[in-house]
Amino acid sequence: MIAKKDRLKLNQLPDFFATSQKFFTPQLTFFYQKLDGGGDQAPEPQSAQIAIIIPKKAYRLATRRNYLKRLIAAQIQPLLPDFASYQVAIVAKASPQPLDKNSISLLLHKFLQRLTH
Numbered sequence: 228m229i230a231k232k233d234r235l236k237l238n239q240l241p242d243f244f245a246t247s248q249k250f251f252t253p254q255l256t257f258f259y260q261k262l263d264g265g266g267d268q269a270p271e272p273q274s275a276q277i278a279i280i281i282p283k284k285a286y287r288l289a290t291r292r293n294y295l296k297r298l299i300a301a302q303i304q305p306l307l308p309d310f311a312s313y314q315v316a317i318v319a320k321a322s323p324q325p326l327d328k329n330s331i332s333l334l335l336h337k338f339l340q341r342l343t344h
Contacts, residue, residue: 243258256318
C-alpha cells in the first residue's frame with residue numbers, strides 16, 4: 228500500500244495526463260511530471276506522488292485489479308526514494324503477456340533509467 232502522503236490525487240490535477248510526459252511499455256504506461264520547487268529558495272527534495280490505475284476495460288475482475296494494484300505498490304515501495312520530486316501515474320494495459328512480480332520490477336527499473344537519463 229502506498230502511504231497517503233505519497234499518493235497522487237488525480238482529481239486535483241485535471242490536466243495531468245495532457246501535460247505530462249509519457250513512457251510506454253507493452254504492459255504499462257507511465258505518465259510523469261517533475262514537481263516544482265515553487266519558491267525562490269533552493270527546492271528541497273519532495274517525496275514522490277504515485278497513482279496506480281488498473282482500468283476495468285483491461286481487467287474485468289475486481290479481484291484481479293486489486294491484486295495488480297497491490298503487486299505494483301509492493302514493487303514500487305522500495306523504489307520511492309528514486310521517484311522523489313516526481314508525480315507518476317502508472318496505467319496498466321491489457322496485454323497477452325501476464326503482469327507478474329518480475330515483469331513489473333523490470334518495467335519499473337526501465338522507467339527509472341528513463342527518469343535518470
